[in-house]
Amino acid sequence: MRWRIPFLAGKWLWHIPCNTKISGISYFKTSVLSLAHEQPLRRRRGGRIGILPPRLDARVIRDYLQEDKMLWRTIRSMEVMAHSSSFLLPKLHQPAKTPANNYTLVVLNQQLPRFMPRLWAQAKMRICADGGANRIFDEMSQMTNDLDRNRYIPEIVEGDMDSIRPEVKRFYSSQGSKISDKSHNQETTDLHKCISSIRHRTPDHEKANLCVLVTGALGGRFDHEAANINVLYVFSDMRIVLLSDDCLIQLLPKTHHHEIYIESSVEGPHCGIFPIGAPSTSTTTTGLKWNLSDAEMRFGSMISTSNIVDSDKVTVQSDADLLWTISLRNLT
Numbered sequence: 001m002r003w004r005i006p007f008l009a010g011k012w013l014w015h016i017p018c019n020t021k022i023s024g025i026s027y028f029k030t031s032v033l034s035l036a037h038e039q040p041l042r043r044r045r046g047g048r049i050g051i052l053p054p055r056l057d058a059r060v061i062r063d064y065l066q067e068d069k070m071l072w073r074t075i076r077s078m079e080v081m082a083h084s085s086s087f088l089l090p091k092l093h094q095p096a097k098t099p100a101n102n103y104t105l106v107v108l109n110q111q112l113p114r115f116m117p118r119l120w121a122q123a124k125m126r127i128c129a130d131g132g133a134n135r136i137f138d139e140m141s142q143m144t145n146d147l148d149r150n151r152y153i154p155e156i157v158e159g160d161m162d163s164i165r166p167e168v169k170r171f172y173s174s175q176g177s178k179i180s181d182k183s184h185n186q187e188t189t190d191l192h193k194c195i196s197s198i199r200h201r202t203p204d205h206e207k208a209n210l211c212v213l214v215t216g217a218l219g220g221r222f223d224h225e226a227a228n229i230n231v232l233y234v235f236s237d238m239r240i241v242l243l244s245d246d247c248l249i250q251l252l253p254k255t256h257h258h259e260i261y262i263e264s265s266v267e268g269p270h271c272g273i274f275p276i277g278a279p280s281t282s283t284t285t286t287g288l289k290w291n292l293s294d295a296e297m298r299f300g301s302m303i304s305t306s307n308i309v310d311s312d313k314v315t316v317q318s319d320a321d322l323l324w325t326i327s328l329r330n331l332t
Contacts, residue, residue, distance in 0.1 A: 081256035083239075083324075085248065087122065087213060088115060088266040088331060102209055106194050107132035107154070108216030108228075109163055112139045113245045115331040119213060120152065127198070128172075129190040130159025132216060137168045156180055158197055159190035189227045191217065195235050211239040218244040229323070233277065236321060245328065252322045260314040260324065262287075271326040273316065274303035280320035287311035 087103055105123035109131030113119075120126060120140070128136055133154065140152045149171070157164065157172055158180035173179050182193050195212060202210055217228040232240055232251040242249040248267070252258045262268055273285065279298030285291045289308035297303050297320075309326065316322065 078255070078257055080259055081253075082259045082261065083250065084261040085263045085267050085326075086261075087119065087211070088328070089263060090118070102206065103211040103213050104198055106191065106198075106212060106214045107136060108191060108214065109135060110216030110219050111135070112143065113215055113243060113331075114143075116140065116215060117144050118331075119215065119243075123213070125156075125198075126154040127156045127158055127194050128154045128164075128177075129194050130157070130161060131163030132190075133157045133164050133168050133172060135216065137165075137171065150175060153177055156197070158182060158194050160186065160193075189224075189231070191228055191231050192234065195231055195238065195240065199235065199238060207238075211241065214240060214242050215244075217242040218247070218249065229276070232323070233321065243328075247325050247327050249323055249325045252316055252318070252324050254318055254321050258316040258324075260287075260316070262309050262312050262314060262326075264309075264312065265329070266331055267326050267328050268309040269327070271307050271309050271314075271324070272303070272305040273307070273322050273324050274299075274305065275318075275320045275322050278320055280318050280322065283316070283318040283320070283322065285314065285316050287314035 102124045103122075104125040104127065105119055107126070107128045109129070112135050117140070136152055136154065137149065141147050141149055153172060153175045154177050156178045157169070160183040161169070161179075161181050162183070169179065180193075180197065185193065188196075191214065198210075198212060199207075214228070218225055228242060229249065232242070232249075236251055236253050240250065252273075271288070273283070273292075274297055276299070279296065279301075281296050282294050283292045283297055284294055285304075287310060288304075289310045290304070292304060295302070295304075316324070
């Protein structure tokens with residue numbers, strides 16, 4: 001809906017167009033109302049608003065206009081971030097229309113998902129976080145019916161080394177895996193250590209297309225899950241996807257507009273989108289059965305769960321960082 005915010009500067013009545021659907025512009029409208037002693041605006045036909053009280057200082061108005069221009073520049077410069085779960089598809093079936101990412105696989109110490117062999121085979125780099133090495137050692141050969149453990153060697157084993165079994169550590173060390181012992185650092189989780197290491201190792205020109213897939217981040221103790229979700233926020237400038245047999249979770253930073261390409265053969269239809277830590281005062285989506293339109297979301301009030309994907313592309317824009325989650329089909 002189009003609005004026009006009128007104000008008096010000198011002898012002239014000016015009308016400033018704005019779109020209340022866009023985050024930030026409503027801030028200007030609210031501020032002008034506050035200056036006008038909170039007198040309500042009267043809506044007229046054609047989507048226009050009645051005249052504000054005349055006692056407004058022109059210099060203050062100019063300041064607000066400058067802020068408004070800066071907000072417009074920010075909004076217009078927002079880039080679109082594209083997302084796809086094509087990494088779950090067989091390599092030959094990955095569509096050309098979806099964004100291509102070079103992904104690094106991080107394995108945590110939880111049961112491996114059914115589709116682990118596919119992720120392992122297509123990963124650019126494989127990192128086991130401490131006890132995640134036990135999972136590869138014990139479970140990978142059983143999942144693939146291949147008893148040759150030498151075929152599944154991670155490039156790096158990293159963490160505080162309080163969970164990896166001694167024989168597993170010796171085996172991978174003898175096979176050329178780099179053992180990165182971070183036992184001196186007890187202030188961060190093993191996943192935090194791995195993500196920090198990945199960011200440090202990745203050349204700047206490759207960071208834009210880097211995607212980190214994390215298995216074992218969901219399930220088990222809830223405090224572990226919360227710590228893993230917190231890593232998404234700590235490294236909000238990186239693409240990180242948490243995976244389980246049932247669903248995936250990723251962060252949609254407020255710094256971008258988001259286009260999520262749905263791979264219906266491997267994911268959906270159930271999904272959810274919501275903020276954690278800070279509320280969203282304005283979220284708008286397309287492509288869902290129950291879309292959000294300039295909606296407010298916060299814990300203790302409304303959040304979007306048990307929604308349904310209704311298109312092959314979902315778009316999201318918000319004034320807050322959001323978590324996106326979607327169900328995964330019975331993949332093998």
